[in-house]
Amino acid sequence: MRVAFLGLGIMGRPMAANLVKAGHEVAVWNRTPGKEPDGAQAASSAAEAAREAEVVWMCVADTAAVEQVLFGKSGVEEAVASGAVVVDSSTISPSATVQYAGRLRARGAEYVDAPITGSKLGAESGQLIFMAGGAEETLARLQPLFSAMGKAVFRMGDVGKGQSAKLAMNLMIALTYQGFAEGLTLATKLGVQADKLLELINATMVRSGVVDYKGPFVLRRDFSPNFPLRLMHKDIHLMLDAARELRVKLPGLETVEEIYEIATEEGQSDLDYAATIALLEKWAGVEVKGVPA
Numbered sequence: 001m002r003v004a005f006l007g008l009g010i011m012g013r014p015m016a017a018n019l020v021k022a023g024h025e026v027a028v029w030n031r032t033p034g035k036e037p038d039g040a041q042a043a044s045s046a047a048e049a050a051r052e053a054e055v056v057w058m059c060v061a062d063t064a065a066v067e068q069v070l071f072g073k074s075g076v077e078e079a080v081a082s083g084a085v086v087v088d089s090s091t092i093s094p095s096a097t098v099q100y101a102g103r104l105r106a107r108g109a110e111y112v113d114a115p116i117t118g119s120k121l122g123a124e125s126g127q128l129i130f131m132a133g134g135a136e137e138t139l140a141r142l143q144p145l146f147s148a149m150g151k152a153v154f155r156m157g158d159v160g161k162g163q164s165a166k167l168a169m170n171l172m173i174a175l176t177y178q179g180f181a182e183g184l185t186l187a188t189k190l191g192v193q194a195d196k197l198l199e200l201i202n203a204t205m206v207r208s209g210v211v212d213y214k215g216p217f218v219l220r221r222d223f224s225p226n227f228p229l230r231l232m233h234k235d236i237h238l239m240l241d242a243a244r245e246l247r248v249k250l251p252g253l254e255t256v257e258e259i260y261e262i263a264t265e266e267g268q269s270d271l272d273y274a275a276t277i278a279l280l281e282k283w284a285g286v287e288v289k290g291v292p293a
C-alpha cells in the first residue's frame with residue numbers, strides 16, 4: 001500500500017521501518033529531519049507525504065502535535081485524498097479525536113484512532129498491540145499495515161474509543177507501577193533483598209506484566225526511556241481531563257500525578273517513568289537494587 005508515516009520518534013521510527021520491511025511504499029515526514037528509516041521516501045512536509053497516500057499514519061507526541069500535523073500549515077488536511085484513511089497511533093484526547101475525525105470526514109477521508117501498547121521493544125520487533133476506534137470495514141482495509149507493525153488489533157468501538165481504552169490502560173499501568181515501586185521501597189527499608197522479593201512476586205498472584213517488564217530495569221538501575229516519564233505524565237493529564245469532563249473521581253491517580261509533578265521538577269521527565277521510584281528512595285533514604293533473575 002502507499003502509506004505516509006508522520007512522526008519518527010521512539011515509536012514512530014521503528015513502526016515506519018517495519019512498514020518498509022513488509023514491502024509497502026512509505027513516504028515519511030518528521031518535524032525534525034534526519035530520522036528517516038532506510039528505504040522510506042523523505043517528504044518535506046506532512047502535506048507532501050500525504051498527497052499520494054492511501055493511508056496516512058501518525059505517531060506524534062500529544063494532542064497539540066496531532067492538531068498541528070493535521071490542520072497546521074502544510075498539514076494533512078491540505079492534501080489528503082478523498083477516500084484515504086487517516087490513522088493516529090499517538091495517545092491523545094478522546095474528545096479532540098472525535099472532532100478531528102469530523103473535520104477530515106468533511107474532506108472525504110476516513111479516520112481511525114489506533115493507539116499502541118508494547119513500548120519501544122514491541123515497536124522494534126513488530127509486536128505492538130493496537131486498540132482501535134473506527135468503522136469495521138475501515139479497520140479491515142488497514143489489516144496488512146497492522147500486521148506489519150503489530151501482533152493484534154482490538155476494535156474498541158467507534159472513533160475515539162481506541163484513545164479512551166488507551167487512557168484506561170495507562171491509568172492501570174501507572175498505578176500498578178506505583179504500587180510496585182512503593183512495595184519495593186518499603187521492603188528495602190525493612191531489609192528484604194529486592195531480587196528475592198521479585199522472585200516471590202513472580203510466583204504469586206501479585207505478578208503482572210508491568211512488574212515483569214519493569215522489574216529487571218529497576219534492579220539494574222536502567223532508567224533510559226522506553227516510555228518517557230513526560231509522556232506518561234501527559235497521559236495522566238488526559239485521564240484527569242476526561243474524568244473531570246465526565247465527573248468521575250480518580251483519587252489514586254491524583255496522588256500519583258503529584259509524584260510525576262515532583263519528578264518533573266527534579267529533571268526526570270526524559271527518563272523512563274520507572275524513574276519515579278528514585279523519589280520514593282530519596283524520601284526513604286534507600287536504594288533498591290539487585291541482580292535480575
Ligand code: NA7
Pocket residue numbers: 007008009010011012030031032059060061062064065066068069089090091092227228231
Ligand atoms: P517521542 O519519541 O517523544 O516522539 C514524539 C514525536 O512527535 C517526534 O517525532 C516529534 O518530532 C513529534 N512531535 C512533537 N511535537 C510535534 C509537533 N508540534 N508537530 C509535529 N511533530 C511533533 O514519542 P514516542 O514515539 O515515544 O511516542 C509517540 C506517541 O505514542 C505518544 O503520544 C505516546 O504517548 C504514544 P521531533 O522529532 O521532536 O521533531
